[in-house]
Amino acid sequence: GAGVSQSPSNKVTEKGKDVELRCDPISGHTALYWYRQSLGQGLEFLIYFQGNSAPDKSGLPSDRFSAERTGGSVSTLTIQRTQQEDSAVYLCASSPIARTGQPQHFGDGTRLSIL
Amino acid sequence: DQQVKQNSPSLSVQEGRISILNCDYTNSMFDYFLWYKKYPAEGPTFLISISSIKDKNEDGRFTVFLNKSAKHLSLHIVPSQPGDSAVYFCAATYSGGGADGLTFGKGTHLIIQP
Numbered sequence: 001g002a003g004v005s006q007s008p009s010n011k012v013t014e015k016g017k018d019v020e021l022r023c024d025p026i027s028g029h030t031a032l033y034w035y036r037q038s039l040g041q042g043l044e045f046l047i048y049f050q051g052n053s054a055p056d057k058s059g060l061p062s063d064r065f066s067a068e069r070t071g072g073s074v075s076t077l078t079i080q081r082t083q084q085e086d087s088a089v090y091l092c093a094s095s096p097i098a099r100t101g102q103p104q105h106f107g108d109g110t111r112l113s114i115l
Numbered sequence: 116d117q118q119v120k121q122n123s124p125s126l127s128v129q130e131g132r133i134s135i136l137n138c139d140y141t142n143s144m145f146d147y148f149l150w151y152k153k154y155p156a157e158g159p160t161f162l163i164s165i166s167s168i169k170d171k172n173e174d175g176r177f178t179v180f181l182n183k184s185a186k187h188l189s190l191h192i193v194p195s196q197p198g199d200s201a202v203y204f205c206a207a208t209y210s211g212g213g214a215d216g217l218t219f220g221k222g223t224h225l226i227i228q229p
Contacts, residue, residue: 035219045216047216059216
């Protein structure tokens with residue numbers, strides 16, 4: 001079956017522009033996660049959804065970041081007024097439910113470069 | 116403050132020998148640990164996990180050991196194969212953590228030499 005799909009795979013944009021990243025989870029997976037990996041760093045957890053609900057948004061780096069999920073499926077991560085420090089690989093993962101012990105299945109990420 | 120630490124950025128091992136990747140953590144609330152493998156330009160792939168109620172979990176060539184008193188875990192790969200060359204991430208989480216997001220280390224780049 002299809003895995004987690006992310007688009008675009010690469011995005012180059014100018015500082016100050018808004019960007020929207022998309023994640024299509026594995027069919028039937030109710031839990032969806034966003035992470036980012038900056039150069040030379042581990043993955044940093046940003047936010048998760050159980051269904052369409054995001055119980056905790058405290059992991060988002062600033063109020064320029066927002067995420068939504070509709071229909072319990074596709075999610076978008078939006079970064080407004082991008083800054084150079086937003087350059088990173090943004091990874092999405094999904095799991096059948098949001099529960100400790102459920103391995104998360106990752107997409108290949110969106111490589112975001114802010115000029 | 117890094118809660119999950121992988122102190123070896125890289126490790127080189129001869130094909131057929133044992134690879135041992137180490138991971139330390141500081142948050143005593145962590146009770147579930149996972150290892151992921153990542154190839155360039157791909158997302159991480161789940162390898163193996165262990166709950167804090169165990170001290171060992173084995174799956175084929177992969178074994179994870181957990182030492183709770185030392186807050187240390189390790190991943191053993193034996194025998195090592197060329198396809199094992201990748202970056203390995205240690206990750207941790209805890210029951211009732213709310214967000215249920217994983218806390219990752221920075222990774223260890225494993226290189227299997229022919």
